[in-house]
Amino acid sequence: MENExxxxxxxxxxxxxxxxxxxxxxxxxxxxTKSADIxxxxxxxxxxxxxSIDWEITDEVMTSFVEQxxxxxxxxxxxxxxxxxxxxxxxxxxxxxTHLGQSHPDAFKILTSLFSELERIVQSxxxxxxxxxxxxxxxxxxxxxxxxxxIPSKAQADDRRMAAAATSDRSAxxxxxxxVLKAIEDLKLFIQKELxxxxxxxxxxxx
Amino acid sequence: MAFVNPKKKEVQVKIVxxxxxxxxxxxxxxxxxxxxxxxxxxxxxxxxxxGDRTLFFDxxxxxxxxxxxxxxxxxxxxxxGQVKYNATRRLVLRGVDGMVFVADAMAVRREKxxxxxxxxxxxxxxxxxxxxxxxxxxxxxxxxxxxxGIPVLPVETLEQDLNAKxxxxxxxxxxxxxxxxxxxxxxxxxxxMASIVKDLK
Numbered sequence: 278m279e280n281e282x283x284x285x286x287x288x289x290x291x292x293x294x295x296x297x298x299x300x301x302x303x304x305x306x307x308x309x310t311k312s313a314d315i316x317x318x319x320x321x322x323x324x325x326x327x328x329s330i331d332w333e334i335t336d337e338v339m340t341s342f343v344e345q346x347x348x349x350x351x352x353x354x355x356x357x358x359x360x361x362x363x364x365x366x367x368x369x370x371x372x373x374x375t376h377l378g379q380s381h382p383d384a385f386k387i388l389t390s391l392f393s394e395l396e397r398i399v400q401s402x403x404x405x406x407x408x409x410x411x412x413x414x415x416x417x418x419x420x421x422x423x424x425x426x427x428i429p430s431k432a433q434a435d436d437r438r439m440a441a442a443a444t445s446d447r448s449a450x451x452x453x454x455x456x457v458l459k460a461i462e463d464l465k466l467f468i469q470k471e472l473x474x475x476x477x478x479x480x481x482x483x484x
Numbered sequence: 485m486a487f488v489n490p491k492k493k494e495v496q497v498k499i500v501x502x503x504x505x506x507x508x509x510x511x512x513x514x515x516x517x518x519x520x521x522x523x524x525x526x527x528x529x530x531x532x533x534x535g536d537r538t539l540f541f542d543x544x545x546x547x548x549x550x551x552x553x554x555x556x557x558x559x560x561x562x563x564x565g566q567v568k569y570n571a572t573r574r575l576v577l578r579g580v581d582g583m584v585f586v587a588d589a590m591a592v593r594r595e596k597x598x599x600x601x602x603x604x605x606x607x608x609x610x611x612x613x614x615x616x617x618x619x620x621x622x623x624x625x626x627x628x629x630x631x632x633g634i635p636v637l638p639v640e641t642l643e644q645d646l647n648a649k650x651x652x653x654x655x656x657x658x659x660x661x662x663x664x665x666x667x668x669x670x671x672x673x674x675x676x677m678a679s680i681v682k683d684l685k
Contacts, residue, residue, distance in 0.1 A: 287552060287678075288674065290551045290552065291548075291673065291677045291678075292670075294549045295673060295674070297549065298520065298523055298548055298549070299520060299523075321632055321633045321634065325592075328629075
C-alpha cells in the first residue's frame with residue numbers, strides 16, 4: 278500500500294470513497310431545521326432528571342424524579358391520559374428508588390419508554406384522543422407485564438425469608454416471626470391497591 | 485496497528501467510539517446503520533441488556549471500497565461507558581487505529597467527560613499507546629438539548645476541558661437527530677487512513 282501512495286492523491290481517493298458511501302443524504306441541514314422547530318418543553322425538568330439517571334442510579338436522583346412526577350401530576354390533573362402516564366412513571370420510579378441497582382432489568386427500560394411516549398403525547402398536537410389511548414394501552418401492557426414478573430419474584434423472596442425465619446427462630450408462633458407475616462400482609466395489600474387503581478383507570482378510559 | 489493483508493490487498497481499520505455512559509456512542513452507530521444500511525450492506529451487532537445499556541460493545545463493519553488498489557474494511561466499535569466495565573473497554577481498545585471520543589454536552593456531565601478522557605488515556609497507556617498519537621476526533625453530543633432549556637456546556641468550555649492539549653478536530657453534534665454524525669465519521673476515517681499510510685512509510 279505504501280509504495281503506491283502519494284499524499285494528496287491518497288487523501289482525495291479516501292474522500293471520494295467516503296463521499297460515495299455517505300454523501301447526498303447528509304442530514305445536518307434537515308436535522309438543524311427539525312431541532313429549531315422544537316417548542317419549549319413542558320416536561321423539561323423531568324427530562325433533565327431522566328437524562329441524569331446514570332448507570333449508578335442514586336437515591337437522590339430517584340427522589341427528585343418521584344417529586345417531579347408529583348409536581349406534574351398536579352399540573353396535568355385535568356388530563357386523564359397524561360395523569361395515568363405520570364402515575365405509571367411514579368410507580369416505577371418509586372420501585373427503582375427502593376431497589377436501586379437490584380431493580381428488575383426491564384424497569385429502567387420501561388421507565389424511559391413511558392417517558393418517551395408521554396413526551397410524544399404532550400408535545401404532539403396532531404394526535405387524536407383515540408391514538409393517545411392506544412399509545413397508553415401499549416405502555417400499560419408493558420407495565421403490567423413487568424408487574425406480573427415482579428409479583429412471583431417477591432413471593433419467592435418472601436418464601437425464602439419465611440423459611441429462614443422459621444429455622445432461625447423456633448420460638449416464634451407457628452415457626453414464623455410476626456414481623457414476617459406483617460411484611461407479607463403489607464405486600465399483599467400494596468399489590469392489591471396498585472391493581473385496583475389500575476383497574477379503575479382502565480375502566481375510566483374505556484368509558 | 486491496522487491489519488494489512490498484501491496478498492489479498494486488504495486493510496482492516498478499527499475505530500472505537502469512547503466516552504462516558506449514556507453519552508450517545510451507540511446512538512452514533514445506530515444512526516449510521518439506520519441511515520446507510522442499504523449502502524453498507526452489513527449487520528450491526530449490538531449487545532444490550534439491563535435497561536437498554538451497552539453491556540459489552542456494539543460492532544458495525546463496512547467496506548468503503550478500494551483505495552490505492554486495497555479493499556478498505558472499516559470496523560466501528562463502541563465501548564460500555566459505565567465506570568465498572570473498564571476491563572471490557574480496555575479489551576475493545578486492543579489494536580485500535582482511530583478514536584471518536586463522544587462527550588456529553590450536558591452541564592451535569594462535565595466531570596464525567598473529563599474522567600472518561602483520562603480513563604481513555606490510561607487504558608491506551610496500558611497498550612503503550614499515547615492519546616496524543618492515536619488519530620482522534622472529539623464529538624460534543626446532545627448540544628440540541630439547549631433548545632429545550634436543558635443546561636448544556638458551551639463549546640468553548642468543552643474545548644477547554646477536553647481539547648486544550650489534544651488540539652484535534654471536534655464537532656458539536658446530536659447523535660439522535662444525526663447532526664454531524666457523518667461528519668465525525670468521515671473525519672476519523674480520513675485521519676486514521678492518513679495515519680496508517682504514514683506509519684507504513
